Amino acid sequence: xxxxxxxxxxxxxxxxxxxxxxxxxxxxxxxxxxxxxxxxxxxxxxxxxxxxxxxxxxxxxxxxxxxxxxxxxxxxxxxxxxxxxxxxxxxxxxxxxxxxxxxxxxxxxxx
Amino acid sequence: xxxxxxxxxxxxxxxxxxxxxxxxxxxxxxxxxxxxxxxxxxxxxxxxxxxxxxxxxxxxxxxxxxxxxxxxxxxxxxxxxxxxxxxxxxxxxxxxxxxxxxxxxxxxxxxxxxxxxxxxxxxxxxxxxxxxxxxxxxxxxxxxxxxxxxxxxxxxxxxxxxxxxxxxxxxxxxxxxxxxxxxxxxxxxxxxxxxxxxxxxxxxxxxxxxxxxxxxxxxxxxxxxxxxxxxxxxxxxxxxxxxxxxxxxxxxxxxxxxxxxxxxxxxxxxxxxxxxxxxxxxxxxxxxxxxxxxxxxxxxxxxxxxxxxxxxxxxxxxxxxxxxxxxxxxxxxxxxxxxxxxxxxxxxxxxxxxxxxxxxxxxxxxxxxxxxxxxxxxxxxxxxxxxxxxxxxxxxxxxxxxxxxxxxxxxxxxxxxxxxxxxxxxxxxxxxxxxxxxxxxxxxxxxxxxxxxxxxxxxxxxxxxxxxxxxxxxxxxxxxxxxxxxxxxxxxxxxxxxxxx
Numbered sequence: 112x113x114x115x116x117x118x119x120x121x122x123x124x125x126x127x128x129x130x131x132x133x134x135x136x137x138x139x140x141x142x143x144x145x146x147x148x149x150x151x152x153x154x155x156x157x158x159x160x161x162x163x164x165x166x167x168x169x170x171x172x173x174x175x176x177x178x179x180x181x182x183x184x185x186x187x188x189x190x191x192x193x194x195x196x197x198x199x200x201x202x203x204x205x206x207x208x209x210x211x212x213x214x215x216x217x218x219x220x221x222x
Numbered sequence: 223x224x225x226x227x228x229x230x231x232x233x234x235x236x237x238x239x240x241x242x243x244x245x246x247x248x249x250x251x252x253x254x255x256x257x258x259x260x261x262x263x264x265x266x267x268x269x270x271x272x273x274x275x276x277x278x279x280x281x282x283x284x285x286x287x288x289x290x291x292x293x294x295x296x297x298x299x300x301x302x303x304x305x306x307x308x309x310x311x312x313x314x315x316x317x318x319x320x321x322x323x324x325x326x327x328x329x330x331x332x333x334x335x336x337x338x339x340x341x342x343x344x345x346x347x348x349x350x351x352x353x354x355x356x357x358x359x360x361x362x363x364x365x366x367x368x369x370x371x372x373x374x375x376x377x378x379x380x381x382x383x384x385x386x387x388x389x390x391x392x393x394x395x396x397x398x399x400x401x402x403x404x405x406x407x408x409x410x411x412x413x414x415x416x417x418x419x420x421x422x423x424x425x426x427x428x429x430x431x432x433x434x435x436x437x438x439x440x441x442x443x444x445x446x447x448x449x450x451x452x453x454x455x456x457x458x459x460x461x462x463x464x465x466x467x468x469x470x471x472x473x474x475x476x477x478x479x480x481x482x483x484x485x486x487x488x489x490x491x492x493x494x495x496x497x498x499x500x501x502x503x504x505x506x507x508x509x510x511x512x513x514x515x516x517x518x519x520x521x522x523x524x525x526x527x528x529x530x531x532x533x534x535x536x537x538x539x540x541x542x543x544x545x546x547x548x549x550x551x552x553x554x555x556x557x558x559x560x561x562x563x564x565x566x567x568x569x570x571x572x573x574x575x576x577x578x579x580x581x582x583x584x585x586x587x588x589x590x591x592x593x594x595x596x597x598x599x600x601x602x603x604x605x606x607x608x609x610x611x612x613x614x615x616x617x618x619x620x621x622x623x624x625x626x627x628x629x630x631x632x633x634x635x636x637x638x639x640x641x642x643x644x645x646x647x648x649x650x651x652x653x654x655x656x657x658x659x660x661x662x663x664x665x666x667x668x669x670x671x672x673x674x675x676x677x678x679x680x681x682x683x684x685x686x687x688x689x690x691x692x693x694x695x696x697x698x699x700x701x702x703x704x705x706x707x708x709x710x711x712x713x714x715x716x717x718x719x720x721x722x723x
Binding site: 202 | 370386401
């Protein structure tokens with residue numbers, strides 16, 4: 112069930128990227144997509160009633176969640192931050208030059 | 223093991239370190255960025271030739287990052303295909319850095335350009351050299367983010383628009399790749415490519431593998447601009463400054479797109495009939511549509527960008543045929559294309575530098591004014607169109623022969639036809655830009671400065687003698703190693719796992 116919701120979130124993001132005309136809304140769509148993928152990574156790692164993978168003496172290490180995807184998600188979040196920052200910077204410069212966020216009015220390139 | 227072969231981490235460390243140094247010191251000391259940028263790319267080019275020798279000696283070499291033994295730690299792997307790609311990337315990067323010394327004078331803050339440029343080189347080298355699935359994604363994003371910023375480097379109206387389009391499409395492509403990696407990890411519980419390949423071949427093909435294949439075709443197809451995913455390329459590549467156009471069209475779409483695609487499909491998932499026919503169909507489509515669209519362009523860099531799409535089609539067609547000859551032809555065309563397409567983009571930059579326009583209708587008769595740019599452009603055009611003594615002819619011939627041998631007569635026919643289209647579009651460039659009557663306002667046009675000439679002449683020379691790579695002694699060392707990695711795809715895992723110390 113929760114996997115299905117994750118897929119729905121991803122589709123929401125894709126819809127937002129494809130259908131919206133405002134540059135800021137497109138950026139938000141990309142962020143939503145990113146969160147969906149990150150959520151999927153965490154879901155992959157999860158086990159039912161699992162416990163955190165903290166190693167300490169005199170505790171049995173059975174039924175642990177997989178800690179590797181957590182590290183991967185952290186990296187993916189940082190990369191996402193870089194991409195988002197760049198996109199927002201581009202959006203600001205575009206607004207300075209064109210005076211609008213509407214992509215139907217930003218059409219210098221053709222052919 | 224030979225100590226001189228312990229060079230794998232240098233391919234990432236040198237450009238990253240230089241980028242860091244330039245970003246700190248480059249602003250204060252004049253010409254420091256120029257010198258350091260050229261020196262580091264030169265050393266990378268020399269090291270990549272050393273890497274070819276090492277790959278020939280040992281087959282596959284691994285390096286464990288941070289001393290953690292793979293498959294638990296991150297592995298870097300050097301084999302024939304990586305060595306071949308490293309030579310391609312670093313050779314072009316060196317000439318582009320040389321060219322940028324003069325060309326980038328007209329922009330402010332040159333050191334920012336060099337920082338981003340070296341980050342991009344680090345990302346591409348990382349993608350090529352890594353043996354770890356998630357690490358591949360990280361390096362891919364480093365190269366991609368640097369390239370988004372470089373496309374917008376001029377911060378003019380159209381550059382920003384192109385960069386935004388490219389960044390949105392590129393991030394969506396990266397997300398598909400990341401989703402594919404998540405599925406693959408959940409299925410195999412490992413991230414090292416060689417280890418994954420062993421697990422996958424033990425488990426056999428299931429629905430998840432097909433799902434992952436589709437996600438990767440979409441993601442890497444976006445990165446390499448195969449036709450249904452090509453819309454960003456004709457905007458992004460012409461908008462960037464000329465040295466960056468040369469890097470993007472010359473090597474970025476190959477290192478991030480084609481290399482990663484073939485590495486994953488040939489060495490990890492294992493190519494089957496369905497995947498190779500999908501790839502072949504996309505390749506044929508790219509060839510024809512790219513060629514037709516290029517013919518109608520009047521902006522010289524836009525024409526070159528569409529022609530890149532068409533040539534990418536040739537490369538993917540050759541490799542996805544799957545026969546040893548087809549793979550050889552595809553890889554050889556990949557090398558040739560990166561040389562002549564970066565030459566042509568540098569040439570278009572020279573035209574823009576001297577005349578101040580990119581519109582072919584406003585040029586004419588420039589051959590007399592710019593003899594060196596003109597003759598190198600002629601060599602590059604003839605090479606891409608496939609005129610016999612030049613390198614482009616031999617690789618196209620190999621691909622067409624391989625297509626006929628594999629009974630794919632339709633694709634062979636289209637390859638021949640698109641070759642004629644290519645000839646037509648480059649005759650258009652030569653006729654309008656270099657021959658014909660000299661326009662009145664172009665009478666003051668001068669030849670470009672020294673370093674730009676040097677880079678163009680060197681690349682033109684490689685185009686001329688490139689056919690010599692097929693002579694048996696050089697082919698054995700350079701192309702054969704890369705071809706074997708792909709044509710004996712399933713043995714990759716065993717070789718890499720065996721090479722771990």
